[in-house]
Amino acid sequence: MKLYIANKNYSSWSLRPWVLMRELGIPFEEHVEPFGEDAAEMHQRFSRFSPSAKVPCLHDGELRIWDSLAIVEHLAERYPAVWPRDPAARAYARSATAEMHSSFGALRRHCSMTCGQRVVLRERPLDLQADLARLQKLWTMGLTNFGGPFLAGAAFTAVDAFYAPVAFRLQTYGISLDERCDAYAATLRALPAMREWYAAALAEPWRERSHEESITAVAASIIDLRTSS
Ligand SMILES: N[C@@H](CCC(=O)N[C@@H](CS)C(=O)NCC(=O)O)C(=O)O
Numbered sequence: 001m002k003l004y005i006a007n008k009n010y011s012s013w014s015l016r017p018w019v020l021m022r023e024l025g026i027p028f029e030e031h032v033e034p035f036g037e038d039a040a041e042m043h044q045r046f047s048r049f050s051p052s053a054k055v056p057c058l059h060d061g062e063l064r065i066w067d068s069l070a071i072v073e074h075l076a077e078r079y080p081a082v083w084p085r086d087p088a089a090r091a092y093a094r095s096a097t098a099e100m101h102s103s104f105g106a107l108r109r110h111c112s113m114t115c116g117q118r119v120v121l122r123e124r125p126l127d128l129q130a131d132l133a134r135l136q137k138l139w140t141m142g143l144t145n146f147g148g149p150f151l152a153g154a155a156f157t158a159v160d161a162f163y164a165p166v167a168f169r170l171q172t173y174g175i176s177l178d179e180r181c182d183a184y185a186a187t188l189r190a191l192p193a194m195r196e197w198y199a200a201a202l203a204e205p206w207r208e209r210s211h212e213e214s215i216t217a218v219a220a221s222i223i224d225l226r227t228s229s
Pocket residue numbers: 006010011012013014042043053054055056066067068069
């Protein structure tokens with residue numbers, strides 16, 4: 001299988017299937033296609049490998065699977081470890097994964113992923129506060145009901161992969177939840193696959209204007225840890 005992704009520093013959607021496959025030891029080849037400044041050029045370039053012209057996109061033989069949730073479900077057909085075995089944990093994991101996929105718009109908008117930067121927000125708007133409150137409730141439910149250290153129990157599964165970008169966002173924007181949720185986010189960041197992604201993100205040479213602007217737009221101050229900045 002070949003997984004097409006974009007810049008590791010910015011691409012939160014790409015991280016989901018990538019970290020899942022790496023952590024579960026699912027073999028794949030990676031192709032990093034950097035974002036571009038020119039939308040039409042980028043659309044044409046991404047269209048060569050992705051029907052939606054977006055990343056992530058998984059090639060499995062002749063098959064093209066082009067959405068992070070669809071990729072997870074495709075993998076689950078062959079790799080049962082993608083979802084928890086316990087039905088209650090699986091029901092929670094599917095719900096929380098779908099909620100991440102369809103919600104948390106304020107968190108995405110105000111705190112776009114940039115693994116290699118540390119940003120102090122100028123303000124924490126009410127819609128962001130509401131998303132953070134919901135995040136804490138959702139994580140606490142999983143950690144309490146299934147005993148941790150992961151959201152649906154002892155094993156890392158797709159639901160953790162879907163919240164992996166959030167763990168980087170919390171670090172970037174210096175956002176704390178309660179002790180238990182902060183510990184969970186730290187557990188995610190300490191995973192070998194997350195460390196590998198983070199190291200690669202820091203080393204990337206690319207800076208993409210629209211992503212950089214979405215960060216400066218909300219920042220009171222920024223520290224850049226990327227090695228080639
Ligand atoms: N719902 C899609 C979203 C994918 C998505 O928005 N990807 C962004 C990068 S993180 C992208 O490819 N953007 C390129 C563009 O919009 O031209 C998924 O879950 O895979």
